[in-house]
Amino acid sequence: MTKRYWNIILEEMMEAGVHFGHGTRKWNPKMSPYISAKRKGIHITNLIRTARFLSESCDLVFDAASGGKQFLIVGTKKKAADSVARAAIRARCHYVNKKWLGGMLTNWYTTKTRLQKFRDLRMQQKTGRFHSFPKKDAALLKRQLAQLETYLGGIKYMKGLPDIVIIVDQQEEYTALRECITLEIPTICLIDTNSDPDLADISIPANDDAIASIRLILNKLVFAICEGRSRYIRNS
Template sequence: MTNDNWNISLEKMMEAGVHFGHQARKWNPKMAPYICTERKGIHIIHIIQTARLLHEACEFSTNAASKGKQFLLVGTRYQTAGLIAAAAKKGRCHYVNRKWLGGMLTNWTTIESRLKRFKQLEEQEKNDLFNKLPKKEAAILKTQLNQLRKYLNGIKYMTKIPDVVILIDQHQDTTAIQECIKLGIPTIGLVDTDCDPSLVDMPIPANDDTKTSIEWILNKLIIAIQKGHQRRDKFSKTRR
């Protein structure tokens, strides 16, 4: 089975291990509609359901991107930090891949002030101003810059709360999910068999533990976002 629009192949999904869930004893009963069987104590995800919901998420993402909506990609597990950053840059998305700072969305004015400080320090570094300061003062500023760069680099150009948030690990980033719920921000989320699919607006049942599975799902979403950007860029050119 291959989808004409997004090339969502069940065979490729299985090769990527998208269908492997968690141990059956750790399951969340709300995931029952997305589980097809159990093998050796491991739940197997119904990938036809995954394909259907991924298609819907891709359609939504293309439509949102074509309207200029801003996406935030969240995945703070250490093992996938590089994957998140690469995917976000490819899709022209903002991202958080280190640590979710409490209030990153619900206390946006504070984050804005930190981003302003971040840009100020980067400008000082660029103009070699640190080397003109006493060593102790320069060291304090460099430490501050490194901390801001570590946690805020992926949202450096974010000027407002994002329109859509894509979440890779529900258990790792519960605070991010709760902030999105509070603010009514639409969410797309990978949900493994131990997750609660009701916490995100567009759940995608999939293995959220292996890089191959996460990368496969993310790639489809990023292609969808890119398609939306292309539509918007083409429309802008025709209006000139």
């Protein structure tokens, strides 16, 4: 794996609140090696370790993007949803930011069928075919399209299983993480002090509740993906 410099600055992470964990009563003992202190009833994450694992993650996604690999970014809670969509669009990644539908990866055949229906409905809408249906039928199709757009809009161009999945908040996206583990899809996961660091392939200890923290971590990963994609295009 290529070692590179990703401009990961401790002061910048502190300003974004990356180091703030959960309350000391709400923690996973496995996170002990990643915690540097307790302050006013809150665990403080060791930012040196955060920087190390974030750098390793950037190296991994850079190498993967350089090889033309595909990424899926998952973060469905309200605080993460907008950041996930913006980061994914910027790096031309697939994303899920509304709701993880159980079996989205492990039952890929069903997901692929839903995606095809989604594409068909979008095409019918674009070509004006909805106007040729009775009003009641057209209204039903529009509702179906809106629902599919909400849940599958971020993966509408996904042709197969992703090569790497980036997950914001292990606790919130546990179902998605378990599906990746089942399918042996490599994962990079933001983990707070209440998480299990052993589940993902690379766990980045960080505040997964603060928007600024989530955005900073995603921006670093997305920059590395974009750099990798640029290399892939140059070498193609």
